[in-house]
Amino acid sequence: MKRKDKISIVVADDRPVVLYGLQSWFEAHERFRVTACVRNADQLLARLTAASYDVIVLGCGLEGSRADDFALLRELRRSFRETPVVIFTEETDAHTLFAMQHAGASGLVSPREEARAFERVCERVLSGAEKIVSPRIANCCNAAASTISFDASPDYDRVRVSVRQFVAVP
Template identity: 45%
Template structure:
């Protein structure tokens, strides 16, 4: 069944130029209508309650400067509390795998990089809207894959196996 109405989107980022770019991009798509935008956390939370959005796009750094480093993505948890059934896509500027996983744990259904092409962000949004969780853009996937490869390159068993052999050999000689 095709939708007759547009998907209501809420966009937020602490940089107004990013908010404007997201608004422009979503508004040029026939399928979407931006119903609210914000550049600060409090503004986003109040607008989200009134806007009845069907999709929230939020910059991962929104409100992070006002939080302790341990709670860098607290805005995502607040959004989950405020709108628990609304799909949430987070935009992240860095490619730190720990940050990506923290965003997923904090409630992001999808994650895209600010360096992604907008068509990749669009694909993440489409998949999240279809009910898929844990969606990541190709750039984010590449970051996680690089981390996985690095972790495989360091195999402590190889190093410690040699140490155990040396200890066993030493004990046998005594």
């Protein structure tokens, strides 16, 4: 289904150069329109309360940190459930990326991606998809997942447990 009107975006980041860069990129594409750029959480919440947007883009400066446990992201998900949140993040730690998704990020994009990857993530979250990641973010998550190994028969303090003990045999 093709949209007749432009996709309305609010961009939030505390760095003017990032705001300008994202606004310039989105405006260069016919499908997108940045209708608001804000520099802090209070401005973002005020804009979202006053008008509706198709997508919220949170820049690295506002995404949250381990210290606040993504409080802004959780608040956005609670208050504006229908509006997907795409995070533009420098983060490469898989646990933190998963925490962002758990806190409510619909999409994650690295600023080191091609612009087309950002557009694809936005398109997918607008279609209702959840937990969408750009290729670079996916590589970070896949690299971390491949280092995890599981012991199929762990030793629980020298007590071996067999599946047969838990299955009732007629």
